[in-house]
Amino acid sequence: MTQKSLSTYDLPSHMVSYPQPADHALTTRRPASVTSRSTTTRRHRSSRSQTGGASFRPQNEFPNFAQTGDVEIVINADGQEKRYMLHRLILAQCSGFFEASTSEDWSRAQAQGVTSTVGPPRSGLAKIGEDDEYGRERETGRPTLPAAPARDRHRWRYELDWGNKDDELPLLVQKPATSSLFGGDQTYRPPAAPSKSTTTASNGFFRSFTAMQSAAHIPHQAPDNDLIRDYDNLFRVFYNYPPNLDPLNIAESYIQCKSLLNLADIYDALEVVGPRIDHHLLQFQSRLWKQIAKYPPSYLKLGYLARSRVIFSEALVHVVGQWPAGSNQLRNHVPEAVFDLIEDKAEELAERQLKTEGKLFRLTLTTPRGERVTPTNSYLDWLALSLFRQWVIENTSPPPPLPPKTPNANQPSPRTQQQNKPSVSPGHLYRLLYSAGPAYLPHDELKRFLKSSKAFGAESGGSPEYRRDELKKFERRMDEVKLMAKEIVRPLMKSYLELDLGRDSPGTGMGLGYLTCTRLEDADFPWD
Numbered sequence: 001m002t003q004k005s006l007s008t009y010d011l012p013s014h015m016v017s018y019p020q021p022a023d024h025a026l027t028t029r030r031p032a033s034v035t036s037r038s039t040t041t042r043r044h045r046s047s048r049s050q051t052g053g054a055s056f057r058p059q060n061e062f063p064n065f066a067q068t069g070d071v072e073i074v075i076n077a078d079g080q081e082k083r084y085m086l087h088r089l090i091l092a093q094c095s096g097f098f099e100a101s102t103s104e105d106w107s108r109a110q111a112q113g114v115t116s117t118v119g120p121p122r123s124g125l126a127k128i129g130e131d132d133e134y135g136r137e138r139e140t141g142r143p144t145l146p147a148a149p150a151r152d153r154h155r156w157r158y159e160l161d162w163g164n165k166d167d168e169l170p171l172l173v174q175k176p177a178t179s180s181l182f183g184g185d186q187t188y189r190p191p192a193a194p195s196k197s198t199t200t201a202s203n204g205f206f207r208s209f210t211a212m213q214s215a216a217h218i219p220h221q222a223p224d225n226d227l228i229r230d231y232d233n234l235f236r237v238f239y240n241y242p243p244n245l246d247p248l249n250i251a252e253s254y255i256q257c258k259s260l261l262n263l264a265d266i267y268d269a270l271e272v273v274g275p276r277i278d279h280h281l282l283q284f285q286s287r288l289w290k291q292i293a294k295y296p297p298s299y300l301k302l303g304y305l306a307r308s309r310v311i312f313s314e315a316l317v318h319v320v321g322q323w324p325a326g327s328n329q330l331r332n333h334v335p336e337a338v339f340d341l342i343e344d345k346a347e348e349l350a351e352r353q354l355k356t357e358g359k360l361f362r363l364t365l366t367t368p369r370g371e372r373v374t375p376t377n378s379y380l381d382w383l384a385l386s387l388f389r390q391w392v393i394e395n396t397s398p399p400p401p402l403p404p405k406t407p408n409a410n411q412p413s414p415r416t417q418q419q420n421k422p423s424v425s426p427g428h429l430y431r432l433l434y435s436a437g438p439a440y441l442p443h444d445e446l447k448r449f450l451k452s453s454k455a456f457g458a459e460s461g462g463s464p465e466y467r468r469d470e471l472k473k474f475e476r477r478m479d480e481v482k483l484m485a486k487e488i489v490r491p492l493m494k495s496y497l498e499l500d501l502g503r504d505s506p507g508t509g510m511g512l513g514y515l516t517c518t519r520l521e522d523a524d525f526p527w528d
Helices: 038-042 089-093 098-099 103-110 201-211 224-238 250-266 270-282 286-294 296-306 311-322 337-364 379-396 413-422 425-435 443-459 468-493
Strands: 071-077 079-084 156-161 171-175
Touching: 071 103, 071 224, 079 089, 079 224, 089 098, 089 224, 103 171, 224 250, 224 270, 250 286, 250 296, 270 296, 286 296, 286 311, 296 468, 311 337, 337 379, 337 425, 337 468, 379 443, 379 468, 425 468, 443 468
Parallel strands: 071 156
Antiparallel strands: 071 079, 156 171
């Protein structure tokens, strides 16, 4: 776009997030009669016309920039219609779809009737004998003066095309611009309302263009009034206005944010819309962390679309900790790079668990002379180690399979009893070990174990009763084992969640049933 065409834009002052090149300053056009008058005359000029009626000035603010806008967009759904008069400059900066469909190459190809590379020609874009965007005569090749002001030559119009299928998301297609829309009196005259008709041949390019986007042909499930809301939020974000999203109900807000992100994905505008979604959801704070813990795969997909490091990281820690529980919800629903990242982090976590379990099984006690305890040099200490290792085995390994038996009709089979036996999940297991207290192997259990071992020793000629001092020594040695185990599992207890595991986590007081020590480095994010 030339300096002359750019100078026709009168953009709002609040749009500070889209800086313009230094050599393309945007100025406001004023009638010559106004600029020639003195400042005092302008200050006291009456707003009424000579006939006594109030002078009419077309609107020039979002969503209807009637004086400076050059892109008309009509959203027609569910018997409702929403019209926009926006700027090509802003739309092209925020959306790859609008940048391509309003580009010089596409406009020139349409005017010249080139269909082999970019699609069929569109009637009404340019007429024979008019200048192109840079004032060059297309037929003679000689530069000539433009026949009309730039605002009369460069205009675009888009309508929501519903196609022939009601189960697909309707897309914007380019239509011939309304000639009266940019008339000399700058009065906004809305064109006729669009109809749900079959897409013409001139619309084929834009339907194929959006099909190349990652979210094309999304099934249309949301109500039509929600579609109007999504398009309005999309354009509000383009013009640096906050989107209208639910600020109180996080479940409803998630639905609205997801719908808006899907729309932004279609029009190649995630880089602009994503930060707004991120900012809105992060305002929920603890409520957001709880929702992510309940639905981690869903928020992982949302965090990826929004390019939100916080939401994506939070959801990925949950997904990796429970893997492969959420694989069916993510396979073929996220990019391959995201799926590979999850599998790599899950493998790393599994390797860390195996190394930790190996250290737990190699844990040992020593005698005052520095020797490892054995049944011969310190029988009571060896019993404490044996009991601890047996407890770890029972909680880290699946029970061995039982031989098939014909079950009694009135009594469940041993296999059924074995399957119904509650097991400690990895998260609970390592948190129990980290507690190093009476949460596992408590006093009563130690007392029963020592009593049973003494009874077994009596059959071999030993004493059938244990002494009180033996029980106290046995408990002290078990406490030493628990403290060593705590240090072994400490690295696995690191949590990279924003969720407070002690207070906000769902379920039992011991927190989540899986590990949350997965960490994402800067190089791990799949969009950087």
